[in-house]
Amino acid sequence: MMKKIITIIAMVSLYTTVAQKKNYTNDINTFIKEFPTNTELSVLVVDGNNSEFLGVRRQNGTINSIDNKKSIFEIGSITKVFTNILLSNSIQHSKTTLNETLQSNFDFTIDKGDIITLQHLSNHSSGFPVLPSNMYKQMEKNPTNPYKEYTNDDLEKYLSGKIDYGFKAGDKSVYSNLGMGLLGYILTKKTKKTYHQLLNETILNPLQMNSTSTNVKDKTKLVKGLNPDGSFASNWDFTDALVGAGGIKSTTEDMEKFIRKNFENDPMYTLPLKETFDVNKVAKIGLGWQIIANKNKKFYWHNGGTGGYRSCLVFHKETKKAVLILSNISAFHGKSSSLDNLCFSLFKKLMK
Numbered sequence: 001m002m003k004k005i006i007t008i009i010a011m012v013s014l015y016t017t018v019a020q021k022k023n024y025t026n027d028i029n030t031f032i033k034e035f036p037t038n039t040e041l042s043v044l045v046v047d048g049n050n051s052e053f054l055g056v057r058r059q060n061g062t063i064n065s066i067d068n069k070k071s072i073f074e075i076g077s078i079t080k081v082f083t084n085i086l087l088s089n090s091i092q093h094s095k096t097t098l099n100e101t102l103q104s105n106f107d108f109t110i111d112k113g114d115i116i117t118l119q120h121l122s123n124h125s126s127g128f129p130v131l132p133s134n135m136y137k138q139m140e141k142n143p144t145n146p147y148k149e150y151t152n153d154d155l156e157k158y159l160s161g162k163i164d165y166g167f168k169a170g171d172k173s174v175y176s177n178l179g180m181g182l183l184g185y186i187l188t189k190k191t192k193k194t195y196h197q198l199l200n201e202t203i204l205n206p207l208q209m210n211s212t213s214t215n216v217k218d219k220t221k222l223v224k225g226l227n228p229d230g231s232f233a234s235n236w237d238f239t240d241a242l243v244g245a246g247g248i249k250s251t252t253e254d255m256e257k258f259i260r261k262n263f264e265n266d267p268m269y270t271l272p273l274k275e276t277f278d279v280n281k282v283a284k285i286g287l288g289w290q291i292i293a294n295k296n297k298k299f300y301w302h303n304g305g306t307g308g309y310r311s312c313l314v315f316h317k318e319t320k321k322a323v324l325i326l327s328n329i330s331a332f333h334g335k336s337s338s339l340d341n342l343c344f345s346l347f348k349k350l351m352k
Contacts, residue, residue, distance in 0.1 A: 184242075208257065297318075299347075
């Protein structure tokens, strides 16, 4: 009798998992039809102690399920939350403070550098533009790999000149790749290590995220990014000047480890989750993380986009629920922002 009960429980559990997966798959398949052939999604659904990996690829009008949890995608601006965990680590070791000024980290004068703090860089309230003005000519020369030639010297040359700030630091929050890239660069200056070295020592090695890096060595595991028309896109390469804004490549398998670490109460990971700026009654910003405060619940999220990839991650810490989508949909595709809608739609179902 006991054996029969155990079998029934196992069957119910299996049915629940399959039914849930089918439910998610319908949404995913409907979504991917809007995109070119060779479009690929790697989806992770975390529900407490359980994790589901769902992979799909669109090929010649058909949608096929694939196992791509070990496949590597550019995660774009989700990199920013990693950069802020590096910042948090530096704070935990009393090497940095949030009130530390930009100016204190450079031996040349920076316009308003004594007003801007590391917290301003972290929550996009510094007043810096999206990108440094001396980057655009280089982008025109190599539009398919826009960050590749922008060096540390270029960044410091920009900082030593006249800066066109959009607003006074702390007045509001406006998204800035420059500000977050600069934060990562400051951390490399402090430690005299590369961003990748810091990333490895602080996050990747401890979590055994062995397929995550800023420079993929095994290209066979890298999913080819797509341009809006479906042709293959160039990967984006970064120097340490701005790599902290968007240079990480990863897998859903590795990112599951990262997500689960954020469920814990490790101070290095919890500090970036604390609100530092109110955008409005619902939208807040921590250190890097975007926060939705709704009905006494807080959801943490970030998305990302590069020339050939789009990503989105959202999680609820207390219930240990999360949805992550990595894709090779171009951020420049007209419907790429709908990936966020898919991510939140799956998350809404998960939270029911």
